[in-house]
Amino acid sequence: MTDSHAMTAHPFELSHLEELEAEAVFVMREVAAELKRPVLLFSGGKDSVVLLRLAEKAFRPAGFPFPIMHIDTGHNFPEVLEFRDRRVAELGERLIVASVQESIDRGRVIDETGPRASRNRLQTTTLLDAIEEHGFDACFGGARRDEEKARAKERFFSFRDEFGQWDPRNQRPELWHVYNGRVREGEHIRAFPISNWTELDVWQYIAREGLELPSMYFAHKREVVERDGMLLATGPHLPAVDDEAPFVATVRYRTVGDMSCTGAVVSSASTLEEVIAEVSATRVTERGATRADDKFSEAAMEDRKKEGYF
Numbered sequence: 001m002t003d004s005h006a007m008t009a010h011p012f013e014l015s016h017l018e019e020l021e022a023e024a025v026f027v028m029r030e031v032a033a034e035l036k037r038p039v040l041l042f043s044g045g046k047d048s049v050v051l052l053r054l055a056e057k058a059f060r061p062a063g064f065p066f067p068i069m070h071i072d073t074g075h076n077f078p079e080v081l082e083f084r085d086r087r088v089a090e091l092g093e094r095l096i097v098a099s100v101q102e103s104i105d106r107g108r109v110i111d112e113t114g115p116r117a118s119r120n121r122l123q124t125t126t127l128l129d130a131i132e133e134h135g136f137d138a139c140f141g142g143a144r145r146d147e148e149k150a151r152a153k154e155r156f157f158s159f160r161d162e163f164g165q166w167d168p169r170n171q172r173p174e175l176w177h178v179y180n181g182r183v184r185e186g187e188h189i190r191a192f193p194i195s196n197w198t199e200l201d202v203w204q205y206i207a208r209e210g211l212e213l214p215s216m217y218f219a220h221k222r223e224v225v226e227r228d229g230m231l232l233a234t235g236p237h238l239p240a241v242d243d244e245a246p247f248v249a250t251v252r253y254r255t256v257g258d259m260s261c262t263g264a265v266v267s268s269a270s271t272l273e274e275v276i277a278e279v280s281a282t283r284v285t286e287r288g289a290t291r292a293d294d295k296f297s298e299a300a301m302e303d304r305k306k307e308g309y310f
Contacts (some may be wrong), residue, residue: 001028003285004221007265013025014130017204017208019025019056019203020204020205021205022193023193024054024193024194024197025057025058026177026207027042027059027179027191028055028059028140028191028193029056029058029059029096029157029190030055030157030179030181031138031140031157031181032059032065032066034179034181034182035136035137035183035189035258036132036137037045037066037067037135037136037228038065038066038136038137038138038139038191039067039069039096039131039136039138039139039142040055040064040067040068040069040136040139040140041069041070041071041089041127041139041140041141041142041310042067042068042069042095043070043080043098043142043256043257044070044072044081044084044214044256045085045255045256045257046203046209046213046255046256047142047144047194048142048207049087049206049212049213050142050194050195050197050205050211051089052141053205053209053211054193054194055140056091057125057257059093063089063092063093064093066096066140067093067095067096068088068093068094068096069096069097069098069130069139070084070095070096070097070098070122071098071100071125071127072097072098072099072101073100073122073123073258074099074101074119074121075119075237075259075260076257076258076259077144077214077233077259077262078254079157079214079215079216080216080256082214083203083212083213083214084179087212094213095097096130098126098127099126099127099129100122100123101120103122103126103129104122108109108125108126108129109122109125109126115239115240115241116260117239118260118261119258120257120258120260121304122262122288123258123309124164124304124309127164127308127309127310128163128164131164131187131188136188136190137183137187137189137191138189138190138191139188139190140191140192140193141191141308141310142192142194143192143195144195144196144197144198144202145196145197146193146197146198146285147197147285147286147303148301150299150301150302150305151305152167152217152256153168153194153302154169154190154195155171155172155174155195156179156191156192156193156195156263157174157179157180157181157189157190158171158172158189158191158192159172159187159189160183160187160189160190160191160308161197162185162187162306163308164288165306165307165308166190166305166308167306168266168302168306177295199279199286200279200280201258203275203276203279204274204276205298206272207272207273207276210299214256216252216256217251217253217256218252218253218269218271218275219251219267219268219270220250220251220270221248221249221250221251221254222248222249222264223246223247224246224247224264225238225246225247226244226247227241227244230261230263231249231251231263231264231265231266232259232264233258233259233264234246235259236299237260238259238260246308249264249266250267250268251266251267252264252265252267252269252275254279257287258283262284275291
């Protein structure tokens with residue numbers, strides 16, 4: 001069923017976007033009701049923009065019953081940081097920024113070196129330290145099951161032990177939308193309200209709700225290099241390798257993250273309608289197409305998630 005079906009459906013029949021929205025709002029309210037100190041993880045990307053909208057639907061006109069937290073690698077896209085600060089200010093909510101650079105300065109992690117160095121994996125320590133520092137017992141994330149096979153194994157309420165680790169073989173049953181949020185001191189829940197959404201659902205919802213996104217999601221000209229089959233933006237965080245020759249291309253991003261491992265795709269899609277048409281025709285998920293950190297091995301994402309990654 002498409003969302004346009006809502007125009008002709010029975011007045012008590014929900015469109016597929018309305019069903020997904022209702023499910024996600026229910027999950028967010030369950031977390032707020034069952035856990036003491038939730039936090040919403042916000043990357044500035046399209047999925048976490050949708051989470052903010054769902055939180056508005058779940059809790060307005062009151063304020064959110066949790067703060068918003070961004071794990072800043074220090075290598076984020078400037079467009080995303082500008083959007084993050086402006087969007088949170090518009091909402092009037094509290095933003096916590098946990099810094100990977102501070103983790104490096106305190107000796108908690110060691111900055112990688114070399115032409116393929118990335119701070120993406122270092123985020124795990126910064127994230128777990130921030131969870132412990134603030135005493136969070138639940139973290140909302142914008143992960144979806146269609147993104148990547150490890151994320152397909154996550155439950156709506158995914159348990160993490162006192163070390164922030166995840167065991168995909170030991171998860172709690174979720175029958176008839178009954179969720180178990182019981183945790184002991186030091187443990188927490190990762191909550192994924194949009195688990196059942198697809199990338200196309202996200203874009204259709206953004207169009208329906210008229211949500212703003214960072215400009216890099218739409219076609220623009222950018223200087224890039226081609227590395228390992230991906231187009232990476234040039235800049236101080238991306239040292240040249242061998243005889244790589246930078247060139248200007250018309251690209252857009254399907255996901256946002258650390259600049260050193262997030263690739264662009266060649267695209268002329270400059271409007272929401274054009275992006276939706278493009279996503280409708282693609283057969284590769286956004287992570288499969290644009291994230292170098294998922295290409296290290298077949299189990300790269302699952303290995304990171306077991307350690308406490310998003």
